[in-house]
Structures are given as structure tokens and as C-alpha cells.
Amino acid sequence: xxxxxxxxxxxxxxxxxxxxxxxxxxxxxxxxxxxxxxxxxxxxxxxxxxxxxxxxxxxxxxxxxxxxxxxxxxxxxxxxxxxxxxxxxxxxxxxxxxxxxxxxxxxxxxxxxxxxxxxxxxxxxxxxxxxxxxxxxxxxxxxxxxxxxxxxxxxxxxxxxxxxxxxxxxxxxxxxxxxxxxxxxxxxxxxxxxxxxxxxxxxxxxxxxxxxxxxxxxxxxxxxxxxxxxxxxxxxxxxxxxxxxxxxxxxxxxxxxxxxxxxxxxxxxxxxxxxxxxxxxxxxxxxxxxxxxxxxxxxxxxxxxxxxxxxxxxxxxxxxxxxxxxxxx
Amino acid sequence: xxxxxxxxxxxxxxxxxxxxxxxxxxxxxxxxxxxxxxxxxxxxxxxxxxxxxxxxxxxxxxxxxxxxxxxxxxxxxxxxxxxxxxxxxxxxxxxxxxxxxxxxxxxxxxxxxxxxxxxxxxxxxxxxxxxxxxxxxxxxxxxxxxxxxxxxxxxxxxxxxxxxxxxxxxxxxxxxxxxxxxxxxxxxxxxxxxxxxxxxxxxxxxxxxxxxxxxxxxxxxxxxxxxxxxxxxxxxxxxxxxxxxxxxxxxxxxxxxxxxxxxxxxxxxxxxxxxxxxxxxxxxxxxxxxxxxxxxxxxxxxxxxxxxxxxxxxxxxxxxxxxxxxxxxxxxxxxxxxxxxxxxxxxxxxxxxxxxxxxxxxxxxxxxxxxxxxxxxxxxxxxxxxxxxxxxxxxxxxxxxxxxxxxxxxxxxxxxxxxxxxxxxxxxxxxxxxxxxxxxxxxxxxxxxxxxxxxxxxxxxxxxxxxxxxxxxxxxxxxxxxxxxxxxxxxxxxxxxxxxxxxx
Numbered sequence: 001x002x003x004x005x006x007x008x009x010x011x012x013x014x015x016x017x018x019x020x021x022x023x024x025x026x027x028x029x030x031x032x033x034x035x036x037x038x039x040x041x042x043x044x045x046x047x048x049x050x051x052x053x054x055x056x057x058x059x060x061x062x063x064x065x066x067x068x069x070x071x072x073x074x075x076x077x078x079x080x081x082x083x084x085x086x087x088x089x090x091x092x093x094x095x096x097x098x099x100x101x102x103x104x105x106x107x108x109x110x111x112x113x114x115x116x117x118x119x120x121x122x123x124x125x126x127x128x129x130x131x132x133x134x135x136x137x138x139x140x141x142x143x144x145x146x147x148x149x150x151x152x153x154x155x156x157x158x159x160x161x162x163x164x165x166x167x168x169x170x171x172x173x174x175x176x177x178x179x180x181x182x183x184x185x186x187x188x189x190x191x192x193x194x195x196x197x198x199x200x201x202x203x204x205x206x207x208x209x210x211x212x213x214x215x216x217x218x219x220x221x222x223x224x225x226x227x228x229x230x231x232x233x234x235x236x237x238x239x240x241x242x243x244x245x246x247x248x249x250x251x252x253x254x255x256x257x258x259x260x261x262x263x264x265x266x267x268x269x270x271x272x273x274x275x276x277x278x279x280x281x282x283x284x285x286x287x288x289x290x291x292x293x294x295x296x297x298x299x300x301x302x303x304x305x306x307x308x309x310x311x312x313x314x315x316x317x318x319x320x321x322x323x324x325x326x327x328x329x
Numbered sequence: 330x331x332x333x334x335x336x337x338x339x340x341x342x343x344x345x346x347x348x349x350x351x352x353x354x355x356x357x358x359x360x361x362x363x364x365x366x367x368x369x370x371x372x373x374x375x376x377x378x379x380x381x382x383x384x385x386x387x388x389x390x391x392x393x394x395x396x397x398x399x400x401x402x403x404x405x406x407x408x409x410x411x412x413x414x415x416x417x418x419x420x421x422x423x424x425x426x427x428x429x430x431x432x433x434x435x436x437x438x439x440x441x442x443x444x445x446x447x448x449x450x451x452x453x454x455x456x457x458x459x460x461x462x463x464x465x466x467x468x469x470x471x472x473x474x475x476x477x478x479x480x481x482x483x484x485x486x487x488x489x490x491x492x493x494x495x496x497x498x499x500x501x502x503x504x505x506x507x508x509x510x511x512x513x514x515x516x517x518x519x520x521x522x523x524x525x526x527x528x529x530x531x532x533x534x535x536x537x538x539x540x541x542x543x544x545x546x547x548x549x550x551x552x553x554x555x556x557x558x559x560x561x562x563x564x565x566x567x568x569x570x571x572x573x574x575x576x577x578x579x580x581x582x583x584x585x586x587x588x589x590x591x592x593x594x595x596x597x598x599x600x601x602x603x604x605x606x607x608x609x610x611x612x613x614x615x616x617x618x619x620x621x622x623x624x625x626x627x628x629x630x631x632x633x634x635x636x637x638x639x640x641x642x643x644x645x646x647x648x649x650x651x652x653x654x655x656x657x658x659x660x661x662x663x664x665x666x667x668x669x670x671x672x673x674x675x676x677x678x679x680x681x682x683x684x685x686x687x688x689x690x691x692x693x694x695x696x697x698x699x700x701x702x703x704x705x706x707x708x709x710x711x712x713x714x715x716x717x718x719x720x721x722x723x724x725x726x727x728x729x730x731x732x733x734x735x736x737x738x739x740x741x742x743x744x745x746x747x748x749x750x751x752x753x754x755x756x757x758x759x760x761x762x763x764x765x766x767x768x769x770x771x772x773x774x775x776x777x778x779x780x781x782x783x784x785x786x787x788x789x790x791x792x793x794x795x796x797x798x799x800x801x802x803x804x805x806x807x808x809x810x811x812x813x814x815x816x817x818x819x820x821x822x823x824x825x826x827x828x829x830x831x832x833x
Contacts, residue, residue: 010410012481018488035477036470040436044494045778047507052363058510082467083396090393093386132348139459143443155443155462163385166344178334180343204354
């Protein structure tokens with residue numbers, strides 16, 4: 001048996017907006033994602049050139065070397081618009097809160113002796129600065145990129161990196177019992193410890209990259225796929241007795257990496273598939289940034305696991321991934 | 330001795346500012362290439378006071394919760410055909426103006442705050458600007474989702490994206506935001522963060538949302554309530570930016586004053602569209618534009634500038650002219666759209682007697698003397714089948730891009746004309762305010778994409794009005810012309826006839 005409430009049906013005159021209907025090939029019902037994404041960025045009749053970059057329009061496809069006939073080919077497989085994104089992150093964050101409470105109530109870091117605590121501070125906590133650099137890169141891609149399909153998820157990704165930097169910071173606060181001393185020590189390591197300098201140099205080099213799609217590739221395949229995967233995958237080898245609390249408190253990062261990867265893989269794949277020229281450019285960028293990340297990761301891997309192999313493993317995985325996306329490395 | 334536990338403020342500082350570092354492998358000037366050329370001097374970024382302390386986890390939690398509630402209301406509104414319960418179908422013209430004119434600005438703000446959120450050298454303002462970038466994306470997307478349901482039934486909404494970049498009067502808000510987006514990061518923060526979000530938001534956002542509340546538009550007013558806490562965050566950022574710039578170096582004052590003057594005047598011109606909406610387009614009126622101006626600019630703005638006087642900042646130049654304009658601007662704008670109704674993507678009408686009486690009461694100094702006789706004449710001409718259309722193309726102000734319809738300060742019977750020469754060309758302005766803006770940066774404003782000139786140059790689909798309307802994707806006979814006789818009116822009457830039949 002079904003219960004049916006009778007409602008008044010009014011015949012709509014149209015299903016969606018004109019620009020969305022043209023994308024869908026006709027006047028059809030459109031999803032919230034589609035209405036919130038298609039053609040939102042202006043493309044024509046800009047009134048003035050930027051004072052700070054007069055060679056370009058405010059939004060200009062020439063800010064990257066890759067060329068797309070249609071930048072809205074880069075739709076987000078997760079179909080995130082603001083509401084869907086925030087609700088998804090709020091849900092993920094509930095688990096974060098539960099895990100922090102769990103770890104703190106049971107004092108799970110008590111098992112770490114001073115040496116292991118120092119290793120957590122020197123080996124794990126500085127990654128919050130890497131997330132912060134990543135946040136700047138994704139914000140840059142949002143402001144500099146072309147087409148809402150790729151720029152909107154980029155500001156979401158920027159928010160994610162800030163959020164993860166703050167989760168790592170909170171881990172430090174748990175370890176130092178909310179005094180903040182661990183974060184100061186970790187920052188000193190980020191600035192001066194030899195094991196972190198390759199990573200810091202790499203991220204600083206991305207901060208001055210003005211081709212936004214190269215930056216996207218560097219971030220997705222270099223920083224995320226090699227360096228962040230390396231740090232978060234080494235947990236067991238690096239922090240043995242406290243593997244479980246560390247894994248719990250970085251669960252967000254694992255879930256995020258899988259989800260973000262689904263999106264960034266799709267973007268790179270579609271851009272590379274557009275033309276032989278794009279494929280060559282993206283392949284060269286991927287090769288360069290994966291190699292750089294591997295080189296930077298060796299010392300870090302040594303700090304975490306005592307040997308460089310983890311960096312090589314992460315870089316190999318990134319290369320295999322790039323190959324699956326149609327790149328030639 | 331064990332170090333003390335952190336206070337909330339210190340904890341927030343560690344979670345945000347503590348993340349940033351001075352780069353050494355790349356020079357900071359290359360990492361932040363755009364924050365020097367405007368001449369603003371910042372001695373100490375760490376003196377920045379965070380206007381709100383929101384970590385991402387809290388942001389996701391609050392915003393996710395608000396989105397759940399908002400979309401539940403939007404779904405219920407659609408399911409129950411809430412559009413049939415508004416005060417009158419004339420009200421939807423307010424939504425048309427909003428979606429074509431304002432929502433695309435939210436998008437521009439989203440990208441503009443991403444620019445500031447990447448390129449301001451101080452980490453505190455960078456984080457705050459990033460959150461505002463996220464919020465502005467929220468606003469454009471939720472506005473589209475809110476109005477999407479109306480688009481299914483009413484005309485004039487469907488091509489808002491296409492129109493915003495082309496239609497003559499929409500170049501007024503578009504050029505306003507393009508101007509801010511092409512300025513440096515500090516001017517952008519003053520233009521949008523301070524002048525727009527702080528000084529003028531109560532005259533833009535609030536009138537639209539109050540109008541929705543008064544006219545039974547449950548979905549838009551729910552959006553408004555939902556966005557309110559975002560807007561107050563944006564306001565606190567705007568005020569913090571201006572105080573910070575003024576505190577950092579005395580040399581910043583003349584630069585900031587010039588921006589405040591410029592953006593106040595530019596904002597005032599854009600708000601003329603809101604003035605017309607409040608006085609003429611809302612079937613149930615909230616208050617007159619003049620009243621809104623008195624409350625939100627003269628009083629609230631007055632105390633704001635009294636507060637800022639300790640930094641040497643003065644009330645924006647021409648604030649007195651703008652206040653005098655509040656007696657006229659809505660009438661002059663509505664008269665313009667009435668004459669050009671064939672080229673506008675919303676419906677117009679002459680106010681009926683009760684509405685004119687309301688205007689007489691609200692504008693005792695001006696309405697009966699200058700505007701009522703004209704409107705009564707046009708209403709009479711309509712009755713006799715001689716509805717007045719202006720078939721010429723208007724001259725536009727080179728800065729605000731509004732047709733040159735405004736009158737001289739102190740003489741409402743004389744159109745104001747100003748001009749400047751640049752490299753042998755003459756450029757025209759509607760006011761001293763717009764002329765000053767041009768004269769300060771002529772090389773910027775000579776670039777403007779002027780809709781009327783573009784039509785004459787053959788860049789807008791052709792030489793005739795139907796050609797241009799087709800190029801606008803304006804569905805002639807449905808989107809434009811008077812409300813009476815429109816498909817919107819017919820649909821509304823059909824719904825109400827059906828409801829009356831059902832009620833017996």
C-alpha cells in the first residue's frame with residue numbers, strides 16, 4: 001500500500017536556465033550541481049585590464065599553456081557545489097571530533113616515550129606547513145584558473161588543506177598538552193631541519209609558478225600523490241607504538257586523499273586527452289614534479305622510516321597513476 | 330615549570346598564523362608579486378586583529394548546518410508551489426533584477442576574494458579572505474538554486490548569465506565589479522570589503538531580502554536569513570581592513586581616502602537600481618529609498634565615519650550630493666526603464682493612484698512637483714493607446730555606464746553633463762563624482778566596454794533593436810515590455826482563477 005498526498009501540479013514553462021539547457025542539449029531538468037556550475041564565470045566583454053597584469057583579461061584562458069575547447073569538460077565527478085561540499089566535510093569532521101575525544105580521554109599518546117614524541121614533532125607536525133603551502137596553491141588555482149568547473153572545487157580543496165593543517169596542529173596540541181610548544185619546535189624543523197628542506201624548497205618553488213594548470217599538476221601529482229601520501233602512509237613504520245592514535249587522527253586525510261584524487265585524476269585525464277600538445281605538456285610537468293617530489297621525499301622518508309625506500313614507492317605509485325591518466329613519463 | 334595552556338586567541342593564532350613562514354628558497358616579493366604597486370605601506374602584518382576566529386572544522390559545521398536547513402526550505406517551497414503565494418507576480422521582477430544584476434557579482438566576489446586570499450602578504454587577512462571567497466561562492470550558488478524554481482514559471486530569469494555580460498543596464502553592476510577586480514588587492518579590499526560590504530550592504534542585500542519577506546517570498550527570505558551570519562563576518566573583515574591600513578602608516582591615508590571616495594560614489598550609482606526596486610517594483614513596500622538612505626547611510630554611515638575620523642578619514646566626497654539624490658534617483662531610474670521597457674528583461678508599469686499617493690507622502694519635496702505630472706501624463710497616454718517608448722539609444726556615462734538621465738545638483742529640471750578630453754577624444758559623465766573617478770585613472774576608464782557604443786559599432790548582433798535583443802537572448806514579447814499584457818500576468822491570473830474556482 002502506498003499513501004498518496006494529492007498536490008496541485010502546475011505545468012512549468014521551462015525546466016532550467018538557458019545556458020544550462022544548451023549544455024544539456026535541450027530543456028531538461030538539471031541537477032543542483034549543474035545549475036551551480038555551468039558558465040558561471042564571465043567570458044566576454046571585460047571592461048578593464050587588470051592593473052597588475054595588463055597582458056591578460058580578468059579571466060583568461062591564456063594563463064596556462066594547455067588549451068581546451070571547453071573548460072566545462074572538467075566537471076567534478078563528486079558533483080560538489082558549496083552545500084554538498086560543506087555537508088560532506090561536516091560529516092567527515094564528526095569522525096575527527098570523535099577520534100580526538102577518544103584519543104585524549106584514553107590518553108593514547110601516553111605510550112609514546114619522549115624520543116617517540118620528539119619524532120612525531122619533527123616528522124609529522126611540520127606537514128601542516130606543507131598543507132598551508134598547498135592551500136595557497138589551490139587558492140591561486142581558484143583565482144587564476146579558467147571556468148567554474150575547475151575553479152570552484154579548487155577553493156574547496158584550499159579549505160580542505162587549511163582544515164588538514166589545523167588537524168595536524170591539533171595533534172601537536174594533544175602531544176604537548178595544549179601548550180603549543182610542539183608547534184614551535186615543528187616550525188623550526190620545517191625551516192631548518194635538513195630532512196624537510198627539499199620539501200620546503202619544492203613547495204616554495206610551486207608558490208611562484210604562474211601557469212595555473214602546471215601548478216595543478218604539481219600539486220596533485222607531486223605534493224599530494226608523492227609527499228602527502230608518503231607522510232601519511234609511513235605512520236606504522238614511523239610511529240609504531242602510537243600507530244593507532246596517529247591513524248585515527250589522520251583518518252580525515254586518508255579519506256580526503258581518496259576523494260580529492262578522484263577529482264584531480266579526472267581533471268588531469270580530461271585535459272591530457274584533449275590534444276597531443278596538452279598530453280605532452282602535462283606529461284612533462286608530471287615528470288618534473290614527481291621527480292622533484294621523489295628527490296625531496298628521500299630525506300623525509302629517511303627521517304620517518306630510517307630509509308629512503310618509501311619515497312621511491314610513493315613516486316612509483318604516482319608515476320603509475322599518471323600513466324593511467326594517459327600521461328607518458 | 331610547565332608552560333600554561335593556550336587561551337582561545339593564542340590557539341587560533343597557532344592554528345592559522347603559525348602555519349605561515351617567510352620563504353627563503355624564493356623571495357617573498359616573488360611569492361606575493363601584487364601587493365606593492367598600489368603604494369600601501371604595511372610595517373607589521375602581525376598587528377592584524379583577526380575579526381573572527383573560525384577554524385575550518387567550525388566553518389564546515391556551521392555552514393553545513395545552515396545549508397541543510399536552507400535546502401529543506403527550498404525543497405518544501407518547490408513542492409508546495411510557494412511561487413503562487415507571493416503578493417503579486419509583479420514581485421518576480423525584483424528577482425529578475427537580482428539574478429541578472431546582483432548574483433553574478435557574488436561570483437565575481439568569490440574569485441576576487443580568492444585573489445586577496447592568496448596574494449595579501451599577511452596570513453590573518455589571507456585566511457579571512459579565503460573564507461569570504463567560499464561564502465561568496467555559497468551566495469551565488471544558493472541564489473541560483475533559490476530562484477531556479479521561479480525560473481520554471483516566470484520569464485526574464487532564464488538567460489541571466491548571458492545577459493549579465495551584454496545587456497546595457499547590466500553593464501552598470503558588471504563594470505562596477507570589473508573595476509574592483511582589476512584593481513590591486515588593497516583597493517579590492519577597500520572597494521568590496523569596506524565600501525560595498527560594510528558601508529552599503531544594508532542598502533543592497535537587506536532591501537532585497539526584506540522585500541522578499543514583505544512579499545511572501547519564503548525561499549528568498551530564507552536564503553537571506555541564512556546568509557546573514559556570513560554577511561556580518563564580511564562586515565567585520567571590511568572594517569578591520571580599513572582600520573589596519575590606516576593604523577599601519579600615515580602615508581596610506583590619502584590613498585585610502587581616494588578609494589573610499591571613489592567606491593562610495595560608484596556604489597551609490599549601482600544602488601540606484603535598488604532605489605527603483607524599493608520605490609516602484611515591490612508590490613508591498615518595506616520603506617522608501619529615501620528612508621533607507623537616511624537610516625543606513627546618513628545615520629549608520631555617519632557614526633561610522635565619526636568613528637574613523639580619529640585616523641583622519643573623512644566622510645566620502647559627494648556624500649551630500651548622494652543624500653540630495655535620494656529624493657530623485659528612484660523616480661529618474663524608473664522613468665528611464667519605463668521608456669526603454671522594450672529593451673529591458675523585466676516588466677515595467679506606471680504606478681497606480683494609491684502607489685502614487687504613497688510616493689507623494691514619502692517624497693513630499695519632489696514627487697508631486699517633478700515626477701507625478703510626468704507619470705500621470707504617461708498613464709493617460711497609455712489609456713489612449715499612445716504608450717510612450719523612447720526609441721533612441723541613450724548616451725552613457727563613461728564611468729558608471731548609466732544613461733545620462735540624472736539632473737544637476739540643486740536643479741531637477743536640468744540634465745547634468747560633464748566631460749573630459751583624453752588624446753583628442755571626449756568622454757562624458759553624469760556627475761562630478763564620475764568625472765573625478767575618470768580623471769584620476771583615465772587610462773583605465775577609456776577601456777570600458779560601453780554597450781551603446783558597441784551597438785553602434787556593430788558588435789551586438791546588428792543595427793536594429795530586434796537584432797540586439799536577439800543577441801541579448803532577450804525573448805521579446807515575454808521578457809520585456811509592460812507587465813500588463815505579459816505572459817507572466819496571464820499565468821498569474823490563470824493560477825488565481827483556478828484557485829478561486831477550486832474554492833467555489
